[in-house]
Amino acid sequence: MDIIWQTLFELGSFKISFMDIIDLSLVSYLLFKLYKIARGTAAINIFFGLIAIYATYQLADVMRMKFITQILGGFISITFIIIVILFQQEIRKYLSQIGKGKMVKNKHLLKFFNSENEEKLNTNSIIKACVEFQKTKTGAIIVLTHSDDLNFICENAVQLNSEISYPLLDSIFFKNSPLHDGAIVIRNNRIVAARCILPVSNDDDFPGELGMRHRAAMGISEHSDALTIIVSEQNGKISYTQNGKIKIGVSEKQLTNYLNKQFNSKKES
Numbered sequence: 330m331d332i333i334w335q336t337l338f339e340l341g342s343f344k345i346s347f348m349d350i351i352d353l354s355l356v357s358y359l360l361f362k363l364y365k366i367a368r369g370t371a372a373i374n375i376f377f378g379l380i381a382i383y384a385t386y387q388l389a390d391v392m393r394m395k396f397i398t399q400i401l402g403g404f405i406s407i408t409f410i411i412i413v414i415l416f417q418q419e420i421r422k423y424l425s426q427i428g429k430g431k432m433v434k435n436k437h438l439l440k441f442f443n444s445e446n447e448e449k450l451n452t453n454s455i456i457k458a459c460v461e462f463q464k465t466k467t468g469a470i471i472v473l474t475h476s477d478d479l480n481f482i483c484e485n486a487v488q489l490n491s492e493i494s495y496p497l498l499d500s501i502f503f504k505n506s507p508l509h510d511g512a513i514v515i516r517n518n519r520i521v522a523a524r525c526i527l528p529v530s531n532d533d534d535f536p537g538e539l540g541m542r543h544r545a546a547m548g549i550s551e552h553s554d555a556l557t558i559i560v561s562e563q564n565g566k567i568s569y570t571q572n573g574k575i576k577i578g579v580s581e582k583q584l585t586n587y588l589n590k591q592f593n594s595k596k597e598s
Contacts, residue, residue, distance in 0.1 A: 379408065450518050450592040451493040452585065458498035459560055459567050460581050468562030469502040470512040470542050472525070473592065477553040483514050483522035491520045512545065512557070528552055539577075546570040556591055558584070 364376060386401035455471060462469050472479065487508060491497060493515060501508045501523050511524035530547035546557035550570040559568045567584060568577045571591075579587070 379412070383408075450515075450588065452588045452593065454493050454495045454498065455515075455558070455588065456581060456585055457495045458502075459558060459584065461495075461499065462502065462560040463565040463567055466562055466565040467502055467504065467560060468509075468542060469498075469558075469560040470527070470546055471498075471558040472512050472514045472527070472546075472549060473556045473558070473588075474514065474516045475554040475556070475591075477555060478516060479514055479549075479553060479555060482512075482525050482527065482549070486511070486514070486522040486525040489513075489520050489523055493518060493520055512549075527557075536577075539575075543568065543570075543575065547573065547575055550574070556588075 360380075382401060383405060386398065386405055389397045389401060450473070455473075459469070459471075461467075472482075497520065498513075500506060501513060501520075503509060508523040512527050513523045514521050514525050527545035528548040528551075529541065529544045530551055532547070535544060535547060540561070540563065542559050542561070546559045546568075547570050549555055549557055551573045554572070556569060556571045559570070560566075561568070566578045567581075568575060568579065569584070569587065570576075
């Protein structure tokens with residue numbers, strides 16, 4: 330009991346500096362961001378478990394319980410390795426989100442360092458294809474890149490490097506075509522690859538009525554700044570994903586305005 334009163338007295342006389350406040354604020358912000366990433370996934374329970382262990386360790390250290398402190402201290406010393414193993418997908422997602430920050434995502438800044446001349450996106454052919462796919466309920470997934478080149482997606486796919494045209498898009502996603510299974514990636518107004526395999530989203534809150542095309546489109550939007558258009562094979566609805574969000578059942582006009590705003594508005598000005 331004397332140890333408890335002495336500990337409380339020491340805590341009462343503890344002085345917090347301005348840098349300590351900044352330090353605590355940064356740690357709190359980091360934990361909050363990790364919580365938002367882990368929320369809705371199986372990792373959330375592990376996240377709370379690690380926090381509980383660390384809080385118990387700090388309490389045991391303050392109370393000078395040396396045996397439990399040594400046991401928990403040994404566990405915490407390898408916590409970083411445990412976090413990397415258990416949170417591989419979440420860490421990758423978090424780093425991707427950092428890379429998609431305003432400074433990195435600034436298109437004017439990127440164009441300054443980009444030696445390639447970007448062409449105006451041929452939205453007419455893409456929209457025409459999506460509208461026709463909607464009528465025939467032809468499943469399709471079209472990935473349009475921004476700053477991320479998505480080489481890690483394209484390198485194991487079928488390389489095309491072809492101009493965008495409606496006949497080509499129609500032939501790719503024709504149900505008996507060998508290329509229809511998977512996504513196509515469009516970069517700098519060219520179809521660079523087809524039959525691309527996209528990383529699927531593991532979000533437990535993802536709508537259950539949507540299929541694997543939509544989950545894959547959401548997955549690539551979580552790992553890059555690409556915009557992905559999906560045409561449902563079940564109901565023919567056109568949707569798109571970007572920045573980890575999905576818009577379901579857009580009209581031809583809505584899709585046209587959104588694509589032009591994303592890819593052609595700055596080029597025309």
